[in-house]
Amino acid sequence: MSTTTASPLRPRVTTAPDGAGPGPGPAPWWASAVVYQVYPRSFADSDGDGVGDLRGITSRLDHLVDLGVDVVWLSPVYASPQDDNGYDISDYRAVDPTFGTLEDLEELTDALHARGMKLVMDLVVNHTSDEHPWFVESRTSPSSAKRDWYWWRGPREGMEGGAPGAEPTNWRSAFSGPAWSLDEASGEYYLHLFSRKQPDLNWENPDVRAAVHEMMRWWLDRGVDGFRMDVINMVSKDVAADGSLPDGRDADPRTGLAGGGEHYLCGPRIHEYLAEMHAEVFAGRPEALLTVGEMPGVTVADAQRFTDPASAEVDMVFQFEHVDLDHDGSKWHPVPLDLLALKASSGRWQAGLAERGWNSLYWNNHDQPRIVSRWGDDSPEHRAASARCLGTLLHLHRGTPYVYQGEEIGMANFPWASAEQLRDIESVNHLAEEVGHGGDPAEVLSRVAVSSRDNARTPVQWDASPSAGFTTGEPWIAVNPDHARGWTVADQADDPTSVLAHYRRLVALRHDWPVVALGDFTMLVPEHEQVYAFTRRLEGEGPDGAPAADELLVVANVGSSPVDLTDLLPEAVAGPGRDLELVLGTVPGDGGGDDADVAADPVLAPWEARVLRRG
Ligand code: GLC
Numbered sequence: 001m002s003t004t005t006a007s008p009l010r011p012r013v014t015t016a017p018d019g020a021g022p023g024p025g026p027a028p029w030w031a032s033a034v035v036y037q038v039y040p041r042s043f044a045d046s047d048g049d050g051v052g053d054l055r056g057i058t059s060r061l062d063h064l065v066d067l068g069v070d071v072v073w074l075s076p077v078y079a080s081p082q083d084d085n086g087y088d089i090s091d092y093r094a095v096d097p098t099f100g101t102l103e104d105l106e107e108l109t110d111a112l113h114a115r116g117m118k119l120v121m122d123l124v125v126n127h128t129s130d131e132h133p134w135f136v137e138s139r140t141s142p143s144s145a146k147r148d149w150y151w152w153r154g155p156r157e158g159m160e161g162g163a164p165g166a167e168p169t170n171w172r173s174a175f176s177g178p179a180w181s182l183d184e185a186s187g188e189y190y191l192h193l194f195s196r197k198q199p200d201l202n203w204e205n206p207d208v209r210a211a212v213h214e215m216m217r218w219w220l221d222r223g224v225d226g227f228r229m230d231v232i233n234m235v236s237k238d239v240a241a242d243g244s245l246p247d248g249r250d251a252d253p254r255t256g257l258a259g260g261g262e263h264y265l266c267g268p269r270i271h272e273y274l275a276e277m278h279a280e281v282f283a284g285r286p287e288a289l290l291t292v293g294e295m296p297g298v299t300v301a302d303a304q305r306f307t308d309p310a311s312a313e314v315d316m317v318f319q320f321e322h323v324d325l326d327h328d329g330s331k332w333h334p335v336p337l338d339l340l341a342l343k344a345s346s347g348r349w350q351a352g353l354a355e356r357g358w359n360s361l362y363w364n365n366h367d368q369p370r371i372v373s374r375w376g377d378d379s380p381e382h383r384a385a386s387a388r389c390l391g392t393l394l395h396l397h398r399g400t401p402y403v404y405q406g407e408e409i410g411m412a413n414f415p416w417a418s419a420e421q422l423r424d425i426e427s428v429n430h431l432a433e434e435v436g437h438g439g440d441p442a443e444v445l446s447r448v449a450v451s452s453r454d455n456a457r458t459p460v461q462w463d464a465s466p467s468a469g470f471t472t473g474e475p476w477i478a479v480n481p482d483h484a485r486g487w488t489v490a491d492q493a494d495d496p497t498s499v500l501a502h503y504r505r506l507v508a509l510r511h512d513w514p515v516v517a518l519g520d521f522t523m524l525v526p527e528h529e530q531v532y533a534f535t536r537r538l539e540g541e542g543p544d545g546a547p548a549a550d551e552l553l554v555v556a557n558v559g560s561s562p563v564d565l566t567d568l569l570p571e572a573v574a575g576p577g578r579d580l581e582l583v584l585g586t587v588p589g590d591g592g593g594d595d596a597d598v599a600a601d602p603v604l605a606p607w608e609a610r611v612l613r614r615g
Pocket residue numbers: 084087088124194230231294366367
């Protein structure tokens with residue numbers, strides 16, 4: 001099935017302890033690291049209340065050690081009313097009792113460090129909870145010392161507060177309805193790009209930024225190793241000198257609301273804010289840290305600047321271009337993935353961040369439906385193969401791969417059958433809004449079922465017991481029934497052909513093969529509708545010190561029917577005079593064939609992927 005021996009190639013670039021680079025300079029530690037995301041509510045429950053918690057995570061670290069990942073990104077565990085499952089924070093320096101205590105977090109941090117893993121915390125500072133003391137004080141009166149920490153504005157000129165359309169701008173909240181809510185007491189509105197319980201902080205105010213920086217330093221001083229920065233490219237808004245904010249273009253005639261993103265995505269001061277944050281929080285720290293900014297709407301050109309070491313802003317960004325390809329305008333209108341568009345997009349990102357800056361690589365996170373159901377084939381026949389195939393593609397790109405909990409065992413979307421099963425505020429609000437506008441409940445549900453974030457949030461399937469080993473209590477969200485059919489960690493842990501075993505090999509490959517971490521990237525057959533293929537190449541020196549190079553050829557069949565490579569990519573098929581070695585494959589050799597037979601077979605089975613080394 002595979003030969004994951006380490007490459008003897010020594011790259012010309014070296015790893016710098018201070019994390020400078022990559023690009024022409026030395027490569028940072030995270031170039032060869034794999035990050036694993038834990039969504040604490042759904043990972044493991046230690047106390048039987050049906051909600052995952054910190055002790056649950058600590059009890060399951062062996063799984064992460066087996067997988068071989070280097071970093072854990074922990075979704076928010078801070079004190080929170082849980083309106084958006086913790087992305088609404090009421091105290092940045094406390095742990096929510098749902099998840100445990102600060103001591104539990106310390107124990108988890110120490111346990112990760114003892115196993116050689118790092119801990120990256122979620123940083124949610126575009127907004128707080130409306131129950132955060134800053135907002136509580138801010139809303140007391142227009143003359144409050146914290147009034148200006150948030151975005152307060154009067155009704156639209158000539159209109160009464162509360163009247164339809166009186167909001168200061170026509171911006172839509174990401175969770176349906178207007179992005180402004182009226183505070184009856186003062187007659188002013190406050191801005192919330194997400195739920196009404198998530199008021200946006202006003203980053204124009206230097207005191208807000210200083211308070212954020214101080215809090216970040218506090219966490220670093222406690223031993224955390226970096227931050228994943230929630231919607232961080234939304235913190236700079238397009239505010240005029242007179243304090244007004246502009247309307248968004250292309251308002252929906254039905255609601256009068258517009259996305260408005262052109263006025264707050266990568267706004268005018270975003271680079272200034274991130275450079276300032278870097279200088280105030282990270283510069284000069286000797287530890288090997290990691291920063292990744294979640295940035296909806298970010299372009300390659302933006303990302304080049306954000307992640308160029310010379311800008312000193314963030315190490316990498318989460319871009320959304322690829323996950324926006326399979327819907328039409330809104331995420332609630334899914335369309336089939338156009339593989340050509342995916343290849344064109346990733347090719348552009350690979351090329352754009354080749355010289356300067358760095359890519360993050362992800363298929364899944366707590367906001368995305370499961371990749372095996374989305375771009376794979378989750379029918380019993382092809383599920384494992386397509387999970388292995390998509391994993392191979394992601395992990396063989398240049399960048400830092402992120403594995404979202406459960407992805408490593410091929411977890412799939414949940415078969416949502418009723419609105420009552422859904423928990424996510426985004427899905428619940430969207431359903432209510434659409435049905436309120438006369439949508440057919442069954443039709444709306446069928447679309448929500450495809451795209452809902454709850455698909456990512458069903459509990460991790462540890463074993464085949466009734467709640468999949470997640471909890472001894474009543475789980476807060478339904479457990480996927482397929483845990484009874486082999487889709488668990490326990491079922492896969494010792495099976496060398498499992499999705500889990502394959503993910504272990506992918507992680508190891510990045511550690512052991514400098515070409516996987518650092519090699520350049522060239523897309524092949526960009527116009528082919530079913531084959532995703534590329535090369536990775538790195539020059540360095542061999543064990544004898546002489547110049548040498550590694551070149552990998554990655555070929556994948558992104559479809560449920562076989563593909564013959566004979567005419568399409570003859571160089572990817574081993575044969576006389578062609579020195580091609582199988583480094584990692586997804587399919588065991590048919591009929592007991594060995595790796596050489598696999599490399600020489602011109603036909604890729606459905607969802608087969610091969611990583612080949614050119615001699
Ligand atoms: C980010 C998070 C998402 C959250 C939103 C508001 O997109 O990933 O889960 O709802 O920001 O904080």
